[in-house]
Amino acid sequence: MALDRISLQAHAGEFLCIVGPSGSGKSTLLRVLAGLHRQSAGDVHIQADRPGTPLTAMVFQEHALLPWRTVRDNVTFGLENRGVGRAEREARAREMLAMVGLARFAQHYPHQLSGGMKQRVGIARALANDPEVLLMDEPLAALDAQTRTIMQEELLRIWATLGKTVVYVTHSLEEALLLGDRVVLLTARPGRVSQIYPVDLGRPRALEVRASPAYGALLEKIWSRLREEVVRAMEADRGVDPEAIGG
Amino acid sequence: MGVAVPTAVLVLWEIFSRLGIVSPRYFPAPTTVAWTLADRLVAGDLAGDLLVTLTRLALAFALAALPAVPLGLLMGIARPVRDLVEPYLAFVFPVPKITLLPFLLIILGVGEPAFVLTGASSAFFQIVISTLAGVQTMDPRLVEVGRNYGAHGPRLFWKVILPAALPAIFTGLRLGLGLSLVTLVAVEFVAAKSGLGHLVYRHWQMLSTPEMYAAFALVGALGLVLTRGLRALQARVLTWQEDIGV
Amino acid sequence: MRAVGRWLGERWITIGSPLTVLVLWEWASATGLLRAVFFPRPSTIAGHLRDLAMDGTLWGHAATTLVRIGWSFSLAAILGVAIGLAMGLWRRLREGLDPVFAVIYPIPSVLFLPLVSFLVPPGEIALVVTTAVTSFFLIAFTTTHGVRQIDRLVVEAARHYGARGWRLFAAVLLPGALPFIFTGLRLGLGFALIVVVAVEIVSASRGLGALLWLSWQVLKVEDMYATFFVIALLGALLSYGLAALRARLLPWVPDAGDR
Numbered sequence: 083m084a085l086d087r088i089s090l091q092a093h094a095g096e097f098l099c100i101v102g103p104s105g106s107g108k109s110t111l112l113r114v115l116a117g118l119h120r121q122s123a124g125d126v127h128i129q130a131d132r133p134g135t136p137l138t139a140m141v142f143q144e145h146a147l148l149p150w151r152t153v154r155d156n157v158t159f160g161l162e163n164r165g166v167g168r169a170e171r172e173a174r175a176r177e178m179l180a181m182v183g184l185a186r187f188a189q190h191y192p193h194q195l196s197g198g199m200k201q202r203v204g205i206a207r208a209l210a211n212d213p214e215v216l217l218m219d220e221p222l223a224a225l226d227a228q229t230r231t232i233m234q235e236e237l238l239r240i241w242a243t244l245g246k247t248v249v250y251v252t253h254s255l256e257e258a259l260l261l262g263d264r265v266v267l268l269t270a271r272p273g274r275v276s277q278i279y280p281v282d283l284g285r286p287r288a289l290e291v292r293a294s295p296a297y298g299a300l301l302e303k304i305w306s307r308l309r310e311e312v313v314r315a316m317e318a319d320r321g322v323d324p325e326a327i328g329g
Numbered sequence: 330m331g332v333a334v335p336t337a338v339l340v341l342w343e344i345f346s347r348l349g350i351v352s353p354r355y356f357p358a359p360t361t362v363a364w365t366l367a368d369r370l371v372a373g374d375l376a377g378d379l380l381v382t383l384t385r386l387a388l389a390f391a392l393a394a395l396p397a398v399p400l401g402l403l404m405g406i407a408r409p410v411r412d413l414v415e416p417y418l419a420f421v422f423p424v425p426k427i428t429l430l431p432f433l434l435i436i437l438g439v440g441e442p443a444f445v446l447t448g449a450s451s452a453f454f455q456i457v458i459s460t461l462a463g464v465q466t467m468d469p470r471l472v473e474v475g476r477n478y479g480a481h482g483p484r485l486f487w488k489v490i491l492p493a494a495l496p497a498i499f500t501g502l503r504l505g506l507g508l509s510l511v512t513l514v515a516v517e518f519v520a521a522k523s524g525l526g527h528l529v530y531r532h533w534q535m536l537s538t539p540e541m542y543a544a545f546a547l548v549g550a551l552g553l554v555l556t557r558g559l560r561a562l563q564a565r566v567l568t569w570q571e572d573i574g575v
Numbered sequence: 576m577r578a579v580g581r582w583l584g585e586r587w588i589t590i591g592s593p594l595t596v597l598v599l600w601e602w603a604s605a606t607g608l609l610r611a612v613f614f615p616r617p618s619t620i621a622g623h624l625r626d627l628a629m630d631g632t633l634w635g636h637a638a639t640t641l642v643r644i645g646w647s648f649s650l651a652a653i654l655g656v657a658i659g660l661a662m663g664l665w666r667r668l669r670e671g672l673d674p675v676f677a678v679i680y681p682i683p684s685v686l687f688l689p690l691v692s693f694l695v696p697p698g699e700i701a702l703v704v705t706t707a708v709t710s711f712f713l714i715a716f717t718t719t720h721g722v723r724q725i726d727r728l729v730v731e732a733a734r735h736y737g738a739r740g741w742r743l744f745a746a747v748l749l750p751g752a753l754p755f756i757f758t759g760l761r762l763g764l765g766f767a768l769i770v771v772v773a774v775e776i777v778s779a780s781r782g783l784g785a786l787l788w789l790s791w792q793v794l795k796v797e798d799m800y801a802t803f804f805v806i807a808l809l810g811a812l813l814s815y816g817l818a819a820l821r822a823r824l825l826p827w828v829p830d831a832g833d834r
Contacts, residue, residue, distance in 0.1 A: 149729075425768065434791065511684075
């Protein structure tokens with residue numbers, strides 16, 4: 083069992099970050115929300131304000147673009163499956179590609195793009211779908227440190243423009259504090275909600291926030307709790323027969 | 330599940346043949362073929378022809394592999410050698426090797442050397458090309474690591490390049506053995522007076538179908554044992570290799 | 576002009592070595608160092624090739640072979656892609672057919688000729704069906720593998736964005752398998768040439784394989800060499816032509832040899 087008795091509520095327009103030790107079921111939680119994984123018990127409620135639009139759209143960790151489609155056709159993929167007309171699809175793709183700064187790359191194939199650019203396409207694909215809730219599964223984890231910093235600022239800008247509800251899974255506490263309105267800390271296996279921390283660092287937020295004393299204090303506070311969980315998870319692993327893990 | 334479909338096919342064939350729904354003259358019942366196979370293996374002529382084919386195969390494979398692996402490696406590490414040999418490789422590789430048979434027949438005369446060399450040629454080209462590809466597609470960082478940690482010249486070859494190319498060499502040997510079996514059986518079918526390929530041909534001409542199918546099944550079994558056995562051997566010997574592929 | 580010069584500079588060995596061999600062969604054969612009965616002079620072979628082309632013999636045999644390859648390949652491609660896709664999509668079918676294929680595949684295709692000649696009218700149809708056997712297996716195998724190797728995350732993402740049923744197949748599974756299908760078709764076409772020549776050597780009276788074999792039986796050595804040259808040329812055209820076509824048709828596949 084990856085998750086146990088999770089109860090969570092995200093407010094409309096909120097940027098909710100989920101952190102936790104490896105194996106706490108962060109990604110599973112997101113996949114349950116996306117409907118990719120059936121939970122054994124419990125419900126997911128997403129209030130739909132605009133009927134006809136999808137409830138969720140996911141940005142995958144390894145971008146998961148279709149290699150045989152151009153950047154533009156990847157962005158329009160969800161709309162195409164919903165039967166949206168060509169003119170509207172393409173207008174929407176243009177808009178979203180402009181928003182993520184890839185307007186010039188509409189006709190490129192994914193293999194011609196850098197890692198950061200591919201993930202921008204993944205974000206544009208999710209946004210083009212215009213979901214109630216945007217789900218992001220460690221979207222920047224595979225990027226190098228500099229690209230990640232640039233993408234974090236981009237995400238803040240896009241979120242401020244569109245005002246979407248975002249559920250964002252990350253293993254980086256710093257990233258959660260920079261982006262989130264609230265940080266949900268999960269426990270080690272099985273994942274439960276350990277604590278929810280409001281992030282009162284003001285908006286709009288930029289990278290400079292990391293220099294403020296309030297940021298440092300909050301980071302310290304959550305980190306000491308996260309550290310306990312990580313140590314607990316490692317001790318639990320040590321108790322297990324190493325042969326059994328590989329199976 | 331694994332044996333369900335083959336079993337079903339054989340059972341249906343048996344019933345259809347016994348009931349005469351398909352002509353038992355052309356499609357004798359599998360049990361009849363099995364009896365013929367067992368009988369002829371013991372009585373000797375089938376066992377003898379199997380031995381002939383196996384001997385030709387072993388000779389052809391050895392004649393191909395011994396020069397092909399060194400040549401492929403040499404082409405991989407020495408650019409001029411590759412430039413020198415590549416045009417002939419590109420010209421002959423896509424050609425069916427059985428076309429070499431008439432040339433070898435006029436040069437060497439009708440007989441074993443021509444048969445075996447034709448079989449060897451199809452393995453030879455495959456092994457050279459696989460070996461060369463193994464050296465060419467190896468991770469260039471491995472050579473850098475080797476140099477950086479003090480492996481030069483022959484040491485670099487024995488400790489880094491050869492192990493890196495080994496999976497591809499093994500794959501080449503495996504494919505080469507399969508190809509020379511295919512070519513040899515075809516050669517026996519058209520030109521030889523012995524061997525499993527010739528048996529299929531002779532019993533086809535005489536319309537002694539149980540014997541024909543028995544020889545046919547033996548060739549299939551031989552191919553299966555060779556391909557499966559070598560794959561298992563490769564997985565066993567090259568334990569660090571992740572995926573053997575086709 | 577300079578580009579040509581640089582190209583020559585890099586590839587002079589590759590171009591020079593066959594030319595040198597041809598010149599040496601011509602000389603050795605003319606002086607009797609090589610027995611001209613077995614190794615006729617290249618210029619003599621070229622003359623025979625021209626004669627065969629001029630009197631139409633060559634074109635007739637080549638056309639027969641090409642038509643046979645066309646039929647065999649079409650048969651193998653249609654059945655191979657269809658069954659390969661079905662095996663890739665349905666596990667039960669794959670598990671059922673795998674052992675059958677494993678037993679039949681390593682059998683040399685020429686041996687199927689007697690069997691096929693019992694099943695279908697002997698002659699042209701039996702020849703075409705026999706030639707199709709090996710290509711069919713190759714195409715079916717690679718197609719199955721092509722469906723199976725598609726990144727599961729990509730399929731999951733496509734489902735998440737609403738692709739189901741036919742759309743999932745047409746937009747994700749088929750294009751995902753396409754590079755492998757193409758490799759299978761390329762291998763299948765190559766093997767169709769190999770097998771058709773072998774089958775023609777065994778049993779036909781027309782076609783390039785038959786021409787080669789008949790030339791041997793009447794000891795027209797120059798015609799043997801000329802025919803061999805044409806078969807090799809055909810093989811090269813098929814394999815390199817298809818590689819170029821693939822780069823054209825599948826632009827999303829980064830350049831990589833799949834030998």
